[in-house]
Amino acid sequence: MLLLLGDNIFGTSATDAAESLFEVFAPAIESEIPWAAVLGNHDQESSMNREELMSFISLMDYSVSQTFPSTKVTSDPMEQQPMTNIDGFGNYNLEVWGAPGSYLSNSSILNLYFLDSGDRAIVDGFRTYNWIRESQLSWLRGVSKRFKVNTITGSMEVC
Numbered sequence: 203m204l205l206l207l208g209d210n211i212f213g214t215s216a217t218d219a220a221e222s223l224f225e226v227f228a229p230a231i232e233s234e235i236p237w238a239a240v241l242g243n244h245d246q247e248s249s250m251n252r253e254e255l256m257s258f259i260s261l262m263d264y265s266v267s268q269t270f271p272s273t274k275v276t277s278d279p280m281e282q283q284p285m286t287n288i289d290g291f292g293n294y295n296l297e298v299w300g301a302p303g304s305y306l307s308n309s310s311i312l313n314l315y316f317l318d319s320g321d322r323a324i325v326d327g328f329r330t331y332n333w334i335r336e337s338q339l340s341w342l343r344g345v346s347k348r349f350k351v352n353t354i355t356g357s358m359e360v361c
Contacts, residue, residue, distance in 0.1 A: 203266070203298070204230045208242025208319065210259075219248040220258060231263045239267050240292045240316040243331050252321065256291040267316075268294035271341060289335035290318025295345050313349055315342060 206226070216222035230237040239259050246252045256269040270284035271294045296314045300306025320332025 204235060204237035205314070206237065206239040208240055209244045210239055210242065211248060212244050214244075214247050216248040219245075219250040219255060222248065223255070223258060223262070227259075227262055227265070234264060236264050236266050238265070238296060238314070238316065241290075241318050241321075243319060243321050246321050252291045252318065256318075259292075266296060267292065271295065271345070285341065288337045288341050290320055290338060292316060292318045293338055293341060310349065313346075315345070317342065 210226050211219060211222040227237065227239070241252055241255060245255055250258065253269065256267065259265055260267045260269050269291055270286055271288065272283065272285065294316050296316070297310040298312040298314065300309050300311050317334055317338050319334060323330055323332040
């Protein structure tokens, strides 16, 4: 899996955000490997806002990116509902499962957390970069509490 961790495009030099995203993610798509992305503070400085960018990214071929985390822990997409009361777009977690046929095949061996760090904010009248918000930290704490490490196998278990 390929991970792209923000500032996927430098907005001011990208006149067409969609075209720029296709160029950035083309190697992963052409290789037919799963990939995940999260936004950085410059991605939205082009022709799409942050929600549009993450929605577009999540619909691209081989992308496992998500716009919002799910409110329910299940592998059935029909049961999942997006959690929209969280700051930012692209806050989600991905579980990496053990190799098929191995003793870890039904275990989450790695959990990857993606957080939208925001774009810009005004603090004391000055324009600065944004930051991770309390709603995101609260979500992160809640999700991470579901996992514990099995000290015998070394694998993570869902609680």
